[in-house]
Amino acid sequence: MSLRERLRLGFGVFILCIFAYAAFDAWDFSRRARYMPLYVSVAGIVLTSLLITLDLWRMRSTEGRAALRTKVSIEDLAADDLFSPAEDRQRFRTTAYYLGWMAGYAAAIGIVGLPLASALFLAGFLLVEARMRLPGVGLCVAGMLAGMFTLTHFMHLRWPPNLIGW
Amino acid sequence: MFEAAAQALGLILQLDRLGWMVLGCAVGLVVGLLPGLGGTVGMSILLPFIFGMDPYSGVALLIGMAAVIHTGDTFPAVLIGVPGSAGSQATIVDGYPLARQGKAATALSAAFFVSMIGGIFGAVVLFGTLSVARPLVLALGSPELFMLAIFGLSMVGVLSVGSPLAGVVSGLAGLLIGTIGGAPGVPVYRYTFDWLYLFDGIPLPVLALGLFAVPEMLDLLAQRGQIAQGAKLTGSRLEGIREALRHKLLILRSAALGSALGIIPGIGGSVVDWIAYGVTKQTARDRDNFGRGDIRGVIGPESANNAKEGGALVPTLIFGIPGSGTTAMLLGGLVLLGIEPGPSMIKENLDVTLSIVWSLALANVFGAVACIVCAGWVARASVISANRLVPFLFIIITVAAYQSTRNWGDIIMLLVIGSVGWIMKQAAWPRAPLLIGFVLSLVTERYLHLSMSRYGLEWLTFPGVLIILAMIVIALVAGLLPDLRRRLAQARAASEGRS
Numbered sequence: 001m002s003l004r005e006r007l008r009l010g011f012g013v014f015i016l017c018i019f020a021y022a023a024f025d026a027w028d029f030s031r032r033a034r035y036m037p038l039y040v041s042v043a044g045i046v047l048t049s050l051l052i053t054l055d056l057w058r059m060r061s062t063e064g065r066a067a068l069r070t071k072v073s074i075e076d077l078a079a080d081d082l083f084s085p086a087e088d089r090q091r092f093r094t095t096a097y098y099l100g101w102m103a104g105y106a107a108a109i110g111i112v113g114l115p116l117a118s119a120l121f122l123a124g125f126l127l128v129e130a131r132m133r134l135p136g137v138g139l140c141v142a143g144m145l146a147g148m149f150t151l152t153h154f155m156h157l158r159w160p161p162n163l164i165g166w
Numbered sequence: 167m168f169e170a171a172a173q174a175l176g177l178i179l180q181l182d183r184l185g186w187m188v189l190g191c192a193v194g195l196v197v198g199l200l201p202g203l204g205g206t207v208g209m210s211i212l213l214p215f216i217f218g219m220d221p222y223s224g225v226a227l228l229i230g231m232a233a234v235i236h237t238g239d240t241f242p243a244v245l246i247g248v249p250g251s252a253g254s255q256a257t258i259v260d261g262y263p264l265a266r267q268g269k270a271a272t273a274l275s276a277a278f279f280v281s282m283i284g285g286i287f288g289a290v291v292l293f294g295t296l297s298v299a300r301p302l303v304l305a306l307g308s309p310e311l312f313m314l315a316i317f318g319l320s321m322v323g324v325l326s327v328g329s330p331l332a333g334v335v336s337g338l339a340g341l342l343i344g345t346i347g348g349a350p351g352v353p354v355y356r357y358t359f360d361w362l363y364l365f366d367g368i369p370l371p372v373l374a375l376g377l378f379a380v381p382e383m384l385d386l387l388a389q390r391g392q393i394a395q396g397a398k399l400t401g402s403r404l405e406g407i408r409e410a411l412r413h414k415l416l417i418l419r420s421a422a423l424g425s426a427l428g429i430i431p432g433i434g435g436s437v438v439d440w441i442a443y444g445v446t447k448q449t450a451r452d453r454d455n456f457g458r459g460d461i462r463g464v465i466g467p468e469s470a471n472n473a474k475e476g477g478a479l480v481p482t483l484i485f486g487i488p489g490s491g492t493t494a495m496l497l498g499g500l501v502l503l504g505i506e507p508g509p510s511m512i513k514e515n516l517d518v519t520l521s522i523v524w525s526l527a528l529a530n531v532f533g534a535v536a537c538i539v540c541a542g543w544v545a546r547a548s549v550i551s552a553n554r555l556v557p558f559l560f561i562i563i564t565v566a567a568y569q570s571t572r573n574w575g576d577i578i579m580l581l582v583i584g585s586v587g588w589i590m591k592q593a594a595w596p597r598a599p600l601l602i603g604f605v606l607s608l609v610t611e612r613y614l615h616l617s618m619s620r621y622g623l624e625w626l627t628f629p630g631v632l633i634i635l636a637m638i639v640i641a642l643v644a645g646l647l648p649d650l651r652r653r654l655a656q657a658r659a660a661s662e663g664r665s
Binding site: 004007008010011015018019022025026029030032033036037040041043044047048050051054091092094095098099102103105106109110114118121122125126129130132140144148151154156157158159160161 | 200211331332334335338339341342345349351352354356357380383384385387388389551553554556557558560561564565568569572574577578581584585588589590592593594595607610611614615
């Protein structure tokens with residue numbers, strides 16, 4: 001079973017657990033608040049179980065596997081991007097790395113505030129990942145900060161609070 | 167009426183009022199361009215400035231902004247696969263793949279051109295229905311509104327034809343996520359885990375940005391590429407307009423659909439574009455290219471979402487019933503200008519109402535021309551390498567997401583939903599149905615609750631309900647049957663090949 005197939009099944013099981021928890025929790029709500037989440041969850045449990053069973057059945061044959069990989073989602077370009085298992089693993093690792101950059105940026109906002117965190121994130125990313133030269137990076141950071149302050153002023157945007165209070 | 171319309175045109179064509187309208191258009195385009203910011207943000211920016219203005223100038227400013235939001239929001243939808251506002255969610259389904267093929271300019275100019283036609287159509291509908299819309303709107307009760315929400319939900323199956331079951335499960339997950347927070351009509355908070363942020367539910371911009379923007383950015387970075395995969399821009403602005411002109415009937419049909427749905431208060435702009443997309447796909451003879459860069463998938467929703475604005479103004483002006491946050495703030499703006507929305511809008515204040523109609527039509531023309539002129543240059547953003555473009559985009563969407571409730575939860579949820587969206591994309595779980603389910607969850611529950619408590623099960627026999635039910639069945643059969651036939655034929659051919 002490929003990484004993507006495991007991911008698809010794993011996500012199905014995850015959704016199934018969510019529906020099961022939602023149905024269980026819905027019993028504690030008052031009657032009027034209960035019916036929508038309860039009915040949706042029960043329908044979700046039944047259909048997700050069916051979907052997982054069908055997926056497992058399809059994955060037994062080569063044609064079924066191909067169908068799963070190419071026709072499942074009409075709006076995803078991922079359907080066109082077929083990778084080998086090794087490429088898939090590498091791609092997932094790279095994605096986790098970039099997700100780390102994003103989480104790091106969010107954490108930095110919480111510590112040093114939006115403008116400084118944005119400047120650090122942009123400068124770091126452009127230097128390390130895009131390998132831009134320092135003058136170009138400085139120009140990008142200055143432009144971004146100018147845009148951020150201008151939009152904040154005219155659109156009354158708010159910035160998240162942070163630990164050092166900037 | 168026509169004489170009054172000519173007088174209103176004269177009023178709105180005065181240079182200072184045109185200037186206010188252009189300023190409103192500029193604000194609307196910028197707000198539309200920034201993902202996550204919608205009409206309510208635009209209105210909140212402009213409202214403080216209308217104090218002391220004459221009603222025609224104030225109306226030109228506000229309507230100029232509201233009219234072009236759904237024109238400007240096409241840029242991020244096509245270029246980075248991120249809905250600029252709730253009304254451009256369906257545009258990404260085919261617009262983004264076109265950008266990936268290097269045809270961003272074609273997709274954008276086609277979208278802007280049909281947005282202009284749709285917007286003008288909406289203005290004509292507003293003008294034509296001012297005196298006759300009252301009985302139509304009053305005829306729709308909670309059962310009919312519930313059925314219209316179900317009509318929107320039925321698009322879930324159409325949008326995931328490759329695996330309708332996964333689409334339905336995804337849609338159910340969206341419905342469930344939509345129940346987070348306060349229940350309608352009763353003081354119960356559901357699935358909040360005592361986290362104050364969840365008491366009002368997950369905001370739509372955060373969910374949309376997380377589901378669509380973050381996964382695209384992560385994939386672009388992981389591929390180390392650019393949005394246009396071929397790194398070459400082949401489409402042109404003229405080609406986009408030519409493509410749009412080839413589908414005149416589709417433009418008019420989608421605009422009519424958008425205006426009609428816009429008149430119904432409470433259904434909201436987020437649903438109109440999905441319904442328009444679904445109908446466009448269902449009524450097309452060859453559907454194989456939908457979802458992979460079919461220009462019709464851009465033309466349908468874009469024509470409808472601008473036309474919807476004209477329709478949405480009908481209940482807002484005639485009854486003072488706002489159908490969305492934007493029209494609610496517009497109502498506030500009218501009151502600030504000394505105008506009382508309601509029946510007086512077609513009697514004492516007819517000149518103001520007609521100036522609204524003209525502002526709507528002219529703003530759509532200004533907005534579309536400005537966007538078409540810029541489309542070629544902005545489309546070049548799609549050949550910038552991902553590791554130079556994405557950090558800017560991520561800063562923008564983080565700031566935009568935070569504006570939803572101005573709570574740290576927005577940023578946390580953006581990352582969490584972004585990760586889930588990326589997994590869904592890799593695991594080939596359709597994401598669009600989840601968004602539709604979420605958008606329609608509150609409306610569905612509210613109107614079902616009202617229908618059941620007022621009519622019991624009797625509402626199921628109402629003529630309006632039965633008509634909409636028939637429309638749903640026809641739409642589903644028309645949408646799913648040809649694909650079912652094709653799949654059966656493929657399976658038969660495969661089994662014959664084996665034997």
